[in-house]
Amino acid sequence: MSAEEASLRDLLFGATEKSDRRTDSESARFAETSHIPENAAPEIRVLLYRLFRKTQPFYVTDATGALLCCSESFTRISNRFMDGLDTLVDLVTSARMAGGEIRRSDCFDDQGTQRHFSSTHFPIYSDQGTLLGFGGVYEDVTRQVETAQKASHIESWFQDVVRSSSDWVWAIDHNYNLSFVSPRISEILGEPPQSLSGRHLFAMGDFTADDPLASRTRQDMEVRAPFRGRHFVLKLKSGEERHVHLSAVPVFDDDSGAFRGYRGTGTDITLRVQSQEIIEASRARLEDTYAELRRRNEELRISLDHAKVSESTKLEFLAMMSHELKTPLNSIIGFSDAAIHRVHGPIVGPYASYFENIHTAGRHLMGIITSLLDMASLERQSPTIHPNKEAVEHLIEEAVQLADPGAHANDLDLSGLLPKTDLWVYCDHLRARQILINLVGNAMKFTPAKGKIGIDVETRPEGMVAITVWDTGIGIPSDKLPRIFEKFYQVEQNIPSRGGAGTGLGLSISRHLARLMGGDLTVTSIQGKGSRFTLTLPGESSGRTA
Ligand code: ADP
Numbered sequence: 405m406s407a408e409e410a411s412l413r414d415l416l417f418g419a420t421e422k423s424d425r426r427t428d429s430e431s432a433r434f435a436e437t438s439h440i441p442e443n444a445a446p447e448i449r450v451l452l453y454r455l456f457r458k459t460q461p462f463y464v465t466d467a468t469g470a471l472l473c474c475s476e477s478f479t480r481i482s483n484r485f486m487d488g489l490d491t492l493v494d495l496v497t498s499a500r501m502a503g504g505e506i507r508r509s510d511c512f513d514d515q516g517t518q519r520h521f522s523s524t525h526f527p528i529y530s531d532q533g534t535l536l537g538f539g540g541v542y543e544d545v546t547r548q549v550e551t552a553q554k555a556s557h558i559e560s561w562f563q564d565v566v567r568s569s570s571d572w573v574w575a576i577d578h579n580y581n582l583s584f585v586s587p588r589i590s591e592i593l594g595e596p597p598q599s600l601s602g603r604h605l606f607a608m609g610d611f612t613a614d615d616p617l618a619s620r621t622r623q624d625m626e627v628r629a630p631f632r633g634r635h636f637v638l639k640l641k642s643g644e645e646r647h648v649h650l651s652a653v654p655v656f657d658d659d660s661g662a663f664r665g666y667r668g669t670g671t672d673i674t675l676r677v678q679s680q681e682i683i684e685a686s687r688a689r690l691e692d693t694y695a696e697l698r699r700r701n702e703e704l705r706i707s708l709d710h711a712k713v714s715e716s717t718k719l720e721f722l723a724m725m726s727h728e729l730k731t732p733l734n735s736i737i738g739f740s741d742a743a744i745h746r747v748h749g750p751i752v753g754p755y756a757s758y759f760e761n762i763h764t765a766g767r768h769l770m771g772i773i774t775s776l777l778d779m780a781s782l783e784r785q786s787p788t789i790h791p792n793k794e795a796v797e798h799l800i801e802e803a804v805q806l807a808d809p810g811a812h813a814n815d816l817d818l819s820g821l822l823p824k825t826d827l828w829v830y831c832d833h834l835r836a837r838q839i840l841i842n843l844v845g846n847a848m849k850f851t852p853a854k855g856k857i858g859i860d861v862e863t864r865p866e867g868m869v870a871i872t873v874w875d876t877g878i879g880i881p882s883d884k885l886p887r888i889f890e891k892f893y894q895v896e897q898n899i900p901s902r903g904g905a906g907t908g909l910g911l912s913i914s915r916h917l918a919r920l921m922g923g924d925l926t927v928t929s930i931q932g933k934g935s936r937f938t939l940t941l942p943g944e945s946s947g948r949t950a
Pocket of ligand 1: 847910
């Protein structure tokens with residue numbers, strides 16, 4: 405190394421600040437690689453060295469592309485040329501071919517960190533237009549690139565959210581013109597997002613006036629207030645309506661604070677609104693039906709009241725008439741009986757048979773009237789039952805006697821009518837006897853000559869006692885059996901063999917009374933073979949007491 409060179413080096417490197425101090429080999433290498441002109445004045449070299457260490461990467465070449473000088477930072481970049489970046493020769497060649505400025509964006513790994521550079525490479529001409537060389541300057545844009553990457557990451561994250569969200573995302577500018585709509589809105593409106601952009605919010609629909617909160621949204625927007633869940637009705641081109649809940653916040657310029665518009669979301673509530681409408685309509689229909697039902701009910705109640713009044717009037721009339729009829733009828737029966745028995749002297753001619761007819765007809769009428777009276781009093785109020793412990797054998801004896809089977813003793817076998825039994829029942833004596841008289845009377849009425857009637861007694865489960873009045877009479881057709889206990893029901897073509905027509909009330913009254921006493925009245929019958937009517941009453945072991 406010459407003395408001149410050494411002094412230059414001293415000048416160059418001996419005067420550097422401590423922080424800039426380098427080892428000899430480093431500074432020598434730098435002096436070499438930075439190509440500081442050797443013939444430059446030492447002060448200039450110091451200045452250039454300081455400058456070259458501090459500035460962004462740059463380089464200058466001669467017209468052939470040979471490096472004349474460069475900044476320290478460029479030497480670091482140029483080390484990376486080996487890693488696939490354009491070499492200096494490549495850059496100069498490209499600038500030469502382009503005849504002007506070319507731009508590059510490069511990225512390289514600087515001691516473990518990624519650094520991004522934007523560079524410009526250009527030819528340098530003399531005033532006369534002669535090509536002197538080439539220059540290039542680099543700008544470290546790592547931060548900008550990272551910011552842009554972050555922004556694009558956020559943007560794609562936002563797009564994913566918008567795409568996957570069932571809600572709408574929208575934005576309007578300060579004039580309320582749409583500046584952004586998510587694809588879902590355009591799907592529903594059937595228009596591409598581009599055609600919606602720029603459309604005025606209120607040209608697409610409006611907040612509903614039906615909801616007080618929604619209807620004041622326009623005023624809220626005038627004062628730039630945020631709003632949430634406001635019912636907005638969108639009018640589609642097809643004329644249909646879509647219902648949306650809109651929420652949004654105002655946007656202001658970061659620097660000036662000027663109003664920039666609104667950003668928000670929307671939820672399609674059309675289905676909910678439609679279901680609500682259906683529910684409302686159904687409820688209205690239900691209410692109408694309910695009102696109609698109530699009206700009908702009221703009508704029915706009034707009719708029922710009328711019916712009750714007329715029924716009770718009818719029953720009262722029946723009771724009164726029956727009672728009124730009974731008095732003269734008793735006289736007729738009494739006088740005809742007296743005449744038959746010649747109480748007041750002999751009767752001549754056919755008058756004897758007349759009196760017998762009068763007597764029979766009178767008793768028959770009396771039976772009907774008694775039944776009617778019974779029925780009327782049962783319907784008006786339940787008769788009071790006085791249960792007592794009664795001997796079944798005694799009850800049957802009395803009933804048979806009163807039913808007067810003696811009249812048919814000759815043509816019916818009555819041998820089974822008085823069974824021996826020591827069973828007891830709890831019942832109202834008179835009512836139980838009345839039932840048995842009715843059953844024995846019917847058996848005699850509906851059994852032809854040579855037939856047989858009788859009574860069986862047996863115990864039943866749960867302490868009940870069954871008294872069955874049976875006959876071998878005409879029986880009852882099976883399809884008529886279920887109606888046999890109805891009021892006034894008589895089996896058609898069920899011609900009684902004796903005793904005249906009845907009222908069709910006896911069995912109805914009997915079953916009613918049997919049930920009042922805690923028992924029942926049932927029937928089994930075979931047409932042409934006979935019938936069995938069974939009266940059940942609580943027995944001694946039934947747990948009942950008198
Ligand atoms: P009534 O005997 O006064 O007609 P009931 O209520 O006692 O009224 O009987 C109703 C009907 O049941 C009778 O008209 C008759 O058709 C039928 N019936 C009742 N008992 C018998 C019986 N033992 N055999 C056949 N039919 C009977």
